[in-house]
Amino acid sequence: xxxxxxxxxxxxxxxxxxxxxxxxxxxxxxxxxxxxxxxxxxxxxxxxxxxxxxxxxxxxxxxxxxxxxxxxxxxxxxxxxxxxxxxxxxxxxxxxxxxxxxxxxxxxxxxxxxxxxxxxxxxxxxxxxxxxxxxxxxxxxxxxxxxxxxxxxxxxxxxxxxxxxxxxxxxxxxxxxxxxxxxxxxxxxxxxxxxxxxxxxxxxxxxxxxxxxxxxxxxxxxxxxxxxxxxxxxxxxxxxxxxxxxxxxxxxxxxxxxxxxxxxxxxxxxxxxxxxxxxxxxxxxxxxxxxxxxxxxxxxxxxxxxxxxxxxxxxxxxxxxxxxxxxxxxxxxxxxxxxxxxxxxxxxxxxxxxxxxxxxxxxxxxxxxxxxxxxxxxx
Numbered sequence: 001x002x003x004x005x006x007x008x009x010x011x012x013x014x015x016x017x018x019x020x021x022x023x024x025x026x027x028x029x030x031x032x033x034x035x036x037x038x039x040x041x042x043x044x045x046x047x048x049x050x051x052x053x054x055x056x057x058x059x060x061x062x063x064x065x066x067x068x069x070x071x072x073x074x075x076x077x078x079x080x081x082x083x084x085x086x087x088x089x090x091x092x093x094x095x096x097x098x099x100x101x102x103x104x105x106x107x108x109x110x111x112x113x114x115x116x117x118x119x120x121x122x123x124x125x126x127x128x129x130x131x132x133x134x135x136x137x138x139x140x141x142x143x144x145x146x147x148x149x150x151x152x153x154x155x156x157x158x159x160x161x162x163x164x165x166x167x168x169x170x171x172x173x174x175x176x177x178x179x180x181x182x183x184x185x186x187x188x189x190x191x192x193x194x195x196x197x198x199x200x201x202x203x204x205x206x207x208x209x210x211x212x213x214x215x216x217x218x219x220x221x222x223x224x225x226x227x228x229x230x231x232x233x234x235x236x237x238x239x240x241x242x243x244x245x246x247x248x249x250x251x252x253x254x255x256x257x258x259x260x261x262x263x264x265x266x267x268x269x270x271x272x273x274x275x276x277x278x279x280x281x282x283x284x285x286x287x288x289x290x291x292x293x294x295x296x297x298x299x300x301x302x303x304x305x306x307x308x309x310x311x312x313x314x315x316x317x318x319x320x321x322x323x324x325x326x327x328x329x330x331x332x333x334x335x336x337x338x339x340x341x342x343x344x345x346x347x348x349x350x351x352x353x354x355x356x357x358x359x360x361x362x363x364x365x366x367x368x369x370x371x372x373x374x375x376x377x378x379x
Contacts, residue, residue, distance in 0.1 A: 012119075012327075012342070012343070012346040013029070013030060013119065013342065013346065016029045016030075016330065016331075016334060016340055016341075016342055017029055017030050017340070019331065019334050019335060019340065020334055020340035023334060023335045023338060024338065025334050025335070025337075025338040025339055025340045026338060026339045026340065026367060026370060026371035026374060027340045028339060028340055028341055028359040028360050028361070028363065028367075028368075028371055029330075029334070029340040029341055029342050029358075029360065030342075030360060031166070031228075031311050031312065031360045031362055032233065032360075032362070033231040033362050033363070034363050034364050034367055035231070035363070035364045037230060037231050037232055038230070038272070040272060040275060041230060041232070041268060041269075041272045044267070044268035044269075044271040044272055045264060045265065045267075045268040047267075047268070047271070048263075048264040048265075048267035048268050049264055051267070053263050053264045053266075053267045054263060054264065055263060056259060056260050056263065057089070057260045057261070057263050057266055058260065059088075059251055059254065059255055059259060059260060060084075060087070060088050060089065060247075060251065061087065061088060061089025061239070061260070061261065061266060062089065062263070062266040062267065062270060063084075064266075064267070064270040065089060065239075065266045065267075065269055065270035065273075066084050066087050066089070067084070067270075068269070068270040068271075068273040068274060069082070069087055069239055069273070070082050070083075070084065070087070071273070071274075072273050072276070076207070076278075077206045077207075078206055078207065078208050078209065078212060080209055080211050080212060080241070082241065083244070085244045085247060086241055086242060086243060086244060086247060087239060087240070087241060087247075088239065088240045088242070088247055088250060088251060088254070089237065089238075089239050089240075089260070089261050089266060090223075090237075090238050090239060090240050090254070090258070090261055091236045091237070091238070091258050091261045091262070092225070092227070092236050092237075092238050093194060093196050093223050093224075093225050093227075093238050094120050094124070095238075095257070095258060096221070096223045096238060096240045097120065097121070097124050097160070097192060097194065097223065098120075098124040098127070098128070099250055099253050099254055099257060100190075100192050100221035100223075100240070100242075100250060101124055101125060101128045101130065101158065101192070102128050102253045103221075103246065103249040103250045103252075103253055104157060104158060104190050104249070105125070105128045105129060105130045105157055105158070106129065106157070107129035107130075108129070108130075108131060108155065109129070109130045109131065109155060109156075109157035109158075110130065110131045110132075110133045110153060110155040110156045110157060111125045111130045111131070111132060111133065111156075111157060111158045111159065111160065112133045112134075112135055112148075112151050112152070112156060112158070112159040112160065113125075113132050113133070113134050113135070113160050113349075114135050114137065114143070114148075114159075114160070114161060114162070115134050115135065115136045115137065115347060115348050115349065116137065116141075116165075116167055116168060116344060116347030116348055117160070117162065117347055117348075118162065118166055118194075118347070119346065119347070121160050122349055130157065130158075131155070132349065133151050133153075133156070134151075134348075134349055134350075135147060135148050135151045136348070137168070140305075141165075141168040141170055141305070141314075142170070143176065143179075145179055145183065148183065149183055152183065152184070152187070152189075154187075156184075156187065156189050157188075157189065157190065158189060158190040158191065158192055159180070159184065159189060159190075159191055159192070160192045160193075160194065161180070161191065161192070161193050161194070161210065162193075162194040162195075162196075163176075163193070163194075163195060163207075163210075163309075164195075164197040164198075164200060164201060164207075164307075164308060164309025164310040165309075165310065166197070166310050166312055166347075167310075167312045167314060167342070167344065167347055167358040168307075168314060169305075169306075169307025169308050169309055169310045169312060169313065169314070170308055170309070171201055171205055171207070171208075171308045171309045172208065172210070173208055174208050174212070174213075177208070177210050177212075177213045177216060178213070180216070181213060181215055181216050185215065188219075189219070190219045190220070190221065191210060191216055191219055191220040191221070192220075192221045192223070193209070193210040193211070193220055193221070193222045193223065194223045195207070195209055195210070195222060195223060195224055196223060196224060196225035196228045196238070197228055197309055197310040197311065198224060198229075199228075199229050199278045199281050199282055200228075200281075200282060200285050200286075200309050200310055200311060201282065201308065201309040202282070202285075202286045202289060202306075202307070202308060202309060203286070203308070205308055205309065207309075209222060210222055211241050217243060218243050219243075219246075220241075220242065220243075220246075221240060221241075221242050221246065221250070222240065222241040222242070223238065223239075223240055223241075224238060224239050224240075224241070225238045226238060226239070226265075226269050228311075229276075229278075229281065230269070230272065230276070231362070232265070235262055235265040235269075236261060236262050236265070237261045237262050237265045237266055237269055238261075285311060285361070285362065288311075288361045288362065288363070288365065288368060289306070289307055289313060289361050291361070291365060291368055291369070292313055292359060292361040292368050292372065293306055293313065295368070295369065295372035295373070295376070296315060296372060296375075298372070298376045299372065299375045299376050299379050300319035300320050300379050301315045301316065301317055301319065301320065301375070301379070302315065302316040302318075302319060303315055303316075304316055311360055311361060311362035312358050312359065312360055312361070313358070313359050313361055314344065314356045314357070314358055315341075315356060315357055315358075315359060316355050316356055317329050317333075317355065317356070317357055318355045320379055325343070325345070325353045326343035326344055326345050326353055326354045326355070326356060326357055327343045327345060327346075327351075327353075329343070329357060330342060330343040330357055333357070337374070337375065337378050337379065338374060338378075339371045339374060339375055341357040341358060341359050342357060342358045343356075343357055343358075344356040344357065344358060
């Protein structure tokens with residue numbers, strides 16, 4: 001069922017999660033943790049409640065949280081030096097994306113989406129009067145810069161980049177940001193950079209933010225998520241980095257849509273950021289990725305490229321079926337083999353068929369082991 005904008009009312013993401021619940025399947029379809037959060041984070045939230053943090057925070061966000069964000073970003077391996085005027089606390093990344101687009105788009109403006117991509121990008125563009133333009137990655141999921149350049153036109157107003165990327169796990173390097181700037185430097189094109197898996201860059205790789213690029217920074221909306229960092233998606237607190245002039249434009253719209261984000265959670269996150277260890281967080285998730293990849297070797301499924309970042313792993317299923325579409329395979333695996341995944345085609349506007357499905361490994365080790373053992377026995 002479609003709405004007037006041509007998008008379905010419910011996403012395939014919701015459908016697969018509901019299908020998994022109906023068939024009592026091991027649900028590796030969505031990036032929702034099934035394990036507990038840090039007990040210190042709980043303590044700070046309770047402390048916030050006791051201190052009566054129940055009213056609106058300022059439009060820009062809690063001053064204590066903004067200061068914590070500044071200190072946190074200065075401690076990165078690739079430090080991001082920030083002024084408080086460049087930081088805005090937002091309810092969630094989807095809100096940040098939508099409101100960033102509202103801040104810059106005029107009717108008919110084009111926005112480039114690099115696919116595969118998250119399903120909220122195109123609707124956010126269309127709802128703001130823009131026109132999505134799609135650049136599809138090749139089979140290696142690397143950027144083809146010549147093809148990306150062909151997507152540019154005099155109507156191009158923005159490009160959306162996600163790094164580490166969902167669902168491919170690819171990470172943009174400093175050289176990638178340099179290359180992007182070379183493509184768009186001659187034109188007033190804004191960058192919306194969704195970097196919500198920034199603490200999940202594996203092996204020897206480190207997150208390199210678009211906000212570190214001296215020139216791109218002047219035209220960038222850079223989005224981060226505490227929900228992804230701390231496994232607290234239900235708390236609805238994220239943050240946005242923009243240069244001061246763009247912050248003013250963004251907040252002008254924000255005040256009429258959400259005004260501020262969850263007050264008690266902002267207090268708790270501000271306290272927790274002071275003790276949070278991103279390396280520990282990274283190693284925890286890297287071990288889960290490695291566990292999933294090692295156990296998949298005992299099944300007919302094939303990992304062609306290990307995820308460089310994020311909490312997702314793409315897997316080729318063609319050793320199991322040469323004829324099923326990725327949608328058919330995902331539904332079959334969920335209903336008949338009791339392990340839920342997502343088809344890669346769900347991340348394309350065209351819904352083009354592929355050889356891949358996506359598994360989430362932000363699950364308990366027990367869940368990953370039981371799911372893979374089940375596939376080993378039943379595939």
